[in-house]
Amino acid sequence: MDRPIRVLLAKAGLDGHDRGVKVVARALRDAGMEVIYTGLHNTPEQVVKAALQEDVDVIGVSILSGAHLTIFRKITELMKQYGMKDVLLLGGGIIPDEDKPLLTEMGVKGLFGPGTSTQEIVEYIKSEVKRLRG
Amino acid sequence: MSAQERKSQFLTVSNLPIKRLYTPQDLTDFNYERDLGYPGEYPFTRGIYHTMYRGRLWTMRQFAGFGGPEETNQRFKYLLREGQTGLSTAFDMPTLMGLDSDHPLADGEVGVEGVAVDTLRDFEILFEGIPLDQVTTSFTINPSAPVIYAMYIAIGDQQGVPREKLRGTIQNDMLKEFIAQKEWVIPPRPSLDLIVDIFEFGMKETPNFNLISISGYHIREAGSTAVQELAFTLADGMAYVEAALKRGLDIDRLGPQLSFFFNAHNSFFEEIAKFRAARRIWARIMRERYGAKNPDSWKLRFHTQTAGCTLTEQQPLNNIIRVTLQALAAVLGGTQSLHTNSYDEALALPSEEAVRIALRTQQIIAYESGVADTIDPLGGSYFVEALTNEIERRALEYIKRIEEMGGGSILEGVLAGIENGFFQREIAQAAYEYQKQVESGDQIIVGVNRYVMPEDEKKKIKILRVDPEVQRRQIERLRRVRAERDNRVVKRALERLEEAVRTRENTMPYILEAVKAYASVGEIMDVFRRIYGSYREPASFA
Numbered sequence: 041m042d043r044p045i046r047v048l049l050a051k052a053g054l055d056g057h058d059r060g061v062k063v064v065a066r067a068l069r070d071a072g073m074e075v076i077y078t079g080l081h082n083t084p085e086q087v088v089k090a091a092l093q094e095d096v097d098v099i100g101v102s103i104l105s106g107a108h109l110t111i112f113r114k115i116t117e118l119m120k121q122y123g124m125k126d127v128l129l130l131g132g133g134i135i136p137d138e139d140k141p142l143l144t145e146m147g148v149k150g151l152f153g154p155g156t157s158t159q160e161i162v163e164y165i166k167s168e169v170k171r172l173r174g
Numbered sequence: 175m176s177a178q179e180r181k182s183q184f185l186t187v188s189n190l191p192i193k194r195l196y197t198p199q200d201l202t203d204f205n206y207e208r209d210l211g212y213p214g215e216y217p218f219t220r221g222i223y224h225t226m227y228r229g230r231l232w233t234m235r236q237f238a239g240f241g242g243p244e245e246t247n248q249r250f251k252y253l254l255r256e257g258q259t260g261l262s263t264a265f266d267m268p269t270l271m272g273l274d275s276d277h278p279l280a281d282g283e284v285g286v287e288g289v290a291v292d293t294l295r296d297f298e299i300l301f302e303g304i305p306l307d308q309v310t311t312s313f314t315i316n317p318s319a320p321v322i323y324a325m326y327i328a329i330g331d332q333q334g335v336p337r338e339k340l341r342g343t344i345q346n347d348m349l350k351e352f353i354a355q356k357e358w359v360i361p362p363r364p365s366l367d368l369i370v371d372i373f374e375f376g377m378k379e380t381p382n383f384n385l386i387s388i389s390g391y392h393i394r395e396a397g398s399t400a401v402q403e404l405a406f407t408l409a410d411g412m413a414y415v416e417a418a419l420k421r422g423l424d425i426d427r428l429g430p431q432l433s434f435f436f437n438a439h440n441s442f443f444e445e446i447a448k449f450r451a452a453r454r455i456w457a458r459i460m461r462e463r464y465g466a467k468n469p470d471s472w473k474l475r476f477h478t479q480t481a482g483c484t485l486t487e488q489q490p491l492n493n494i495i496r497v498t499l500q501a502l503a504a505v506l507g508g509t510q511s512l513h514t515n516s517y518d519e520a521l522a523l524p525s526e527e528a529v530r531i532a533l534r535t536q537q538i539i540a541y542e543s544g545v546a547d548t549i550d551p552l553g554g555s556y557f558v559e560a561l562t563n564e565i566e567r568r569a570l571e572y573i574k575r576i577e578e579m580g581g582g583s584i585l586e587g588v589l590a591g592i593e594n595g596f597f598q599r600e601i602a603q604a605a606y607e608y609q610k611q612v613e614s615g616d617q618i619i620v621g622v623n624r625y626v627m628p629e630d631e632k633k634k635i636k637i638l639r640v641d642p643e644v645q646r647r648q649i650e651r652l653r654r655v656r657a658e659r660d661n662r663v664v665k666r667a668l669e670r671l672e673e674a675v676r677t678r679e680n681t682m683p684y685i686l687e688a689v690k691a692y693a694s695v696g697e698i699m700d701v702f703r704r705i706y707g708s709y710r711e712p713a714s715f716a
Binding site: 049053054055056057058059061062063065066067075077078079080081083105106107109110111134136153154155157158159 | 267268270271273278279280281282283286287351355356357395396397483485486487488520521522523602605606609612613619622623637639640710711712713714715716
């Protein structure tokens with residue numbers, strides 16, 4: 041049997057809006073995934089190091105401060121540096137449409153804005169991780 | 175007989191059950207004088223002023239701030255030209271967290287969520303051409319509140335405005351930060367000391383300034399129910415009163431300088447009942463529990479903001495209607511000031527056009543609808559009175575639980591609840607329940623889980639973006655200030671502040687001195703970090 045999907049959920053940057061990330065954390069856990077939540081105010085370095093240490097399949101970063109371009113650029117650079125090709129990077133929060141192509145180019149695979157159902161996130165992660173694990 | 179109803183049960187958005195019909199049977203114990211009284215009279219259920227909006231309308235106060243102080247100064251002037259009657263300042267995340275614009279953690283956040291402020295130089299630009307004796311200004315800031323409050327006083331001093339003429343509000347409510355909004359510098363107990371420093375200083379120096387805005391808004395946004403919002407906020411208010419009494423402050427001088435801040439959410443009547451219950455509970459607590467004698471101490475004065483979390487990214491123009499209903503609830507609930515959200519705020523900071531529509535919404539309610547022409551028009555409704563009683567009853571139950579956690583002290587109960595995660599768990603649980611109701615379709619959100627449309631409307635909205643240049647400019651100005659100021663004076667002021675913190679003297683005069691020497695927000699807050707350490711919340715989502 042496959043090992044359960046391991047997900048690191050993180051709040052990066054300075055904003056303290058953790059309602060969404062906590063709801064997602066519970067929904068992923070209820071869907072059978074192993075969820076590690078970092079808590080608030082993490083630097084990109086802290087997020088990537090925690091992901092390495094915890095050997096996760098997925099990193100989900102929640103940002104509602106508008107600093108998503110800066111923070112995801114740093115996270116994706118660090119992930120490349122550490123060779124984390126098989127880790128799925130996702131983003132959630134207030135992210136304007138016009139920034140989405142740029143984030144995709146950096147390597148953020150999925151972006152989930154306000155109004156997304158947790159079911160949609162669960163299904164997305166399941167199918168993407170299955171693909172990544174081959 | 176058609177007993178068939180649309181749903182098996184009818185609930186508010188906070189899961190309060192609603193009956194088919196309310197009659198005198200629901201108010202059997204009702205006593206007009208005791209439960210309602212007259213506007214401007216104890217227990218103020220119907221409003222805190224004798225004439226309410228017939229005398230003066232509520233203050234239309236749109237929260238604004240983005241970019242550098244130059245951009246925000248322009249937005250302030252624009253809002254005043256458009257008929258706004260009070261200013262309200264939004265700060266960027268680094269300023270809120272007590273960090274300077276050149277701090278590594280500030281990268282990408284400078285001027286993005288609000289205006290960036292590092293030193294008094296920024297405040298001079300922010301209030302350029304705005305005489306402080308002619309406006310009231312509200313500052314949404316908490317951990318670094320003492321620094322910002324000192325900056326406002328310093329600008330008043332520069333303009334030659336007597337301190338007693340300064341009017342406005344500093345949010346300064348750290349308890350709800352630890353409970354819900356999550357902006358902090360130092361741990362809860364020393365944070366409370368700093369708040370009481372502001373009380374003690376402000377009661378003497380700026381007697382017409384609200385020294386705190388005890389806020390339920392963020393608790394609600396974090397996912398709480400209406401009852402939790404009310405109960406936790408009032409408990410926080412009681413904790414502040416107890417902390418002030420411990421310092422030996424006079425409740426009847428402090429009482430009139432306390433203000434509140436609530437959310438106006440979707441369930442229309444529940445919100446109105448919440449505002450009415452809030453006034454009645456606070457009046458009784460202040461008079462009966464804490465022995466306040468000044469009627470102004472009994473009055474719960476509050477600001478309202480419509481619920482940001484109800485705004486949808488999908489079909490954003492629908493948000494105008496949501497905001498209208500929420501604003502109407504705030505007005506029918508007797509608010510003293512109001513911020514209406516802009517329809518594009520699930521996408522980004524609001525554009526000028528969106529802000530104008532939000533302000534016009536208030537103006538239409540005020541001048542066209544006629545709802546402001548009589549006081550508490552829903553008073554006496556079987557339904558609204560029964561709901562007011564029910565919300566009061568449930569809120570008091572929570573307050574009792576908090577009191578038990580503190581062994582009879584609300585102050586200790588609130589601190590214990592923060593430290594053991596009680597509030598955080600209660601709120602996260604309510605948020606998760608709500609999400610499940612949305613996903614099951616029990617809770618309908620128009621445009622999100624019902625009446626969904628292809629997302630074409632969203633594309634047409636022009637959103638506001640903050641120029642990354644702002645960060646560079648802000649850092650450059652900070653460096654220039656640091657180079658030009660007299661650094662010996664700054665060093666001495668910071669040392670004197672540190673000494674005051676260590677000897678438990680009131681820190682406000684020393685913060686003011688440091689601010690006037692152009693010490694930065696980060697430098698001043700670092701003094702507190704050195705002594706008390708930085709707070710970190712244990713990470714938990716359960």
